[in-house]
Amino acid sequence: MILHPTARTQENFLPQPTSAWNSNSQTNAVRSHILFAFGAVLALALAWRLRDVLILIYVSALFAVVLTPVVDSIVMFEIRGGRRITRAPAIALLLGAVFLVLGLLFAFSLPPVIRDMHQFGEDLPARIPGIVARLKHLPLADKLGDDAVTQKAEGALSTTTEYLFSSFPTLLGGIFDLLTAVILCVYFMIEGNQAYQWFMSLFPVLDRLRLAVTLEKAEIRMSKWLFGQGLLMLILAVCSIIAFGLLHVRYFFLLGVLMGLMNIIPIAGGVITILIVGLVAALDSWSKMAGVFAFYLIYVNIENAYLTPRIMRSSVNLMGLTVLIALIAGTALAGVVGALVAVPTAALISVLIQEYFVQKDAGSNSAVPDEDPPNAAILTSETN
Numbered sequence: 204m205i206l207h208p209t210a211r212t213q214e215n216f217l218p219q220p221t222s223a224w225n226s227n228s229q230t231n232a233v234r235s236h237i238l239f240a241f242g243a244v245l246a247l248a249l250a251w252r253l254r255d256v257l258i259l260i261y262v263s264a265l266f267a268v269v270l271t272p273v274v275d276s277i278v279m280f281e282i283r284g285g286r287r288i289t290r291a292p293a294i295a296l297l298l299g300a301v302f303l304v305l306g307l308l309f310a311f312s313l314p315p316v317i318r319d320m321h322q323f324g325e326d327l328p329a330r331i332p333g334i335v336a337r338l339k340h341l342p343l344a345d346k347l348g349d350d351a352v353t354q355k356a357e358g359a360l361s362t363t364t365e366y367l368f369s370s371f372p373t374l375l376g377g378i379f380d381l382l383t384a385v386i387l388c389v390y391f392m393i394e395g396n397q398a399y400q401w402f403m404s405l406f407p408v409l410d411r412l413r414l415a416v417t418l419e420k421a422e423i424r425m426s427k428w429l430f431g432q433g434l435l436m437l438i439l440a441v442c443s444i445i446a447f448g449l450l451h452v453r454y455f456f457l458l459g460v461l462m463g464l465m466n467i468i469p470i471a472g473g474v475i476t477i478l479i480v481g482l483v484a485a486l487d488s489w490s491k492m493a494g495v496f497a498f499y500l501i502y503v504n505i506e507n508a509y510l511t512p513r514i515m516r517s518s519v520n521l522m523g524l525t526v527l528i529a530l531i532a533g534t535a536l537a538g539v540v541g542a543l544v545a546v547p548t549a550a551l552i553s554v555l556i557q558e559y560f561v562q563k564d565a566g567s568n569s570a571v572p573d574e575d576p577p578n579a580a581i582l583t584s585e586t587n
Contacts, residue, residue, distance in 0.1 A: 258537050263384045265544050267391030268422055269429040273297060274392055294392050298385070312457035319453070413558070421554040424520070425547045431514045432546075436463040438510065439473070439502065443480075446498040450491050452484045468542045469526060471534070473499070525549055 250257060277293040288296070391398070403411050440463025447455035458480045465472035477499045484491035521529075526546055533545030 258540065259380060259384055260387060262540055262544055263387035264391050265425070265547055266384075267388045267395055269425050269547065270297070270388070271392055271395065271422075272426045290393060294389055298389070308457070308460060312454065312460075316454055316457065417554060417558045420558075421551045424550045424554060428547050428550055432467060432469075434514055435506065435510060436466045439463050439466050439506075442502055443498075447480065447495070450484070450494045450498075451487075452480065452491060452495065453487070454483065458483065468530075468539070469546060470530060471542055473503070521546070521549055521553060525553070 274290065274293050274297060277296060278287060278290055281287055403415065406414060440459050443462040444456055444459030447459055452458065458476075462473065462476045462480070465476040477495065481492045481495050484495045526549065529545040529549035530542055533541030533543075533548065535541070537544075
């Protein structure tokens with residue numbers, strides 16, 4: 204069939220739908236990438252602006268995760284007649300026990316400290332010569348005089364008083380943040396299951412089971428970390444109370460409990476607390492301070508060589524270098540709060556990296572769990 208020249212000319216001017224559609228799709232793709240980049244930058248800027256709030260929410264959620272097994276144990280405990288308490292009273296019982304213990308500790312331990320501090324402030328001018336006499340036994344201490352030491356002590360006291368008054372609003376803000384974190388933690392423990400289901404609904408159905416198994420592994424590891432860290436805190440508190448009592452250190456019970464509580468922050472918490480104990484012991488004699496430091500040195504070696512490998516290695520399965528890096532990063536990002544949650548956060552990140560980024564052998568079937576997590580049945584029914 205031979206086409207007329209005019210028909211060939213008209214055929215050349217017909218629209219090409221395929222090329223036009225490709226051009227429009229490429230334009231839409233470029234626009235979507237630009238909008239996504241703009242949205243990501245805006246989200247990052249908003250997150251940086253609200254970083255304090257996000258850190259508070261994250262810390263509350265993390266403590267809710269590690270405390271949920273304790274609440275579940277209280278709920279599973281049977282009262283007379285086979286009855287069990289509900290979740291809200293179990294949380295109230297846990298918080299009440301914690302506040303009761305802390306209240307009794309402060310009620311019996313703080314009054315002697317406050318009384319001695321007040322007495323020390325009144326007797327400080329009379330104690331200056333004795334302090335100078337002790338300092339003269341140190342090298343290059345002969346250049347210090349009574350008047351110079353008195354002036355420096357008075358200046359230090361006035362500076363400390365001014366600092367306490369200026370930092371009072373910051374202290375109130377910290378107390379408010381602590382109460383907010385406790386309230387958020389309670390809500391996470393009560394409504395955590397609903398929040399978890401909503402979070403899982405953001406992912407495709409086929410990926411939910413694998414993510415559920417991974418998060419379940421992380422929850423188990425963080426709960427084991429809490430148990431192991433609590434056991435180490437208890438051991439350190441008991442050993443410190445005994446050692447400080449034998450050394451006749453002032454407020455030995457309070458300082459021993461403080462040693463155990465601060466051990467929740469690995470490495471840094473113990474170092475800071477033992478320096479405080481050393482200063483308190485130095486008020487009586489240098490030999491007591493040396494005994495305190497000698498005790499802590501011996502305990503740290505025993506803990507690192509025997510206790511930590513047997514208690515913490517099976518719980519979080521993290522190398523010492525990983526823990527140290529996590530502490531440095533957490534302290535740099537959020538200060539004391541960051542150091543507090545650094546180890547469980549490192550455990551969570553290690554589980555996610557091991558599941559999604561570490562290349563496994565072809566014969567291993569690590570994606571399939573040994574046992575289904577508690578939420579696996581729910582996710583499977585949603586998939587079907």
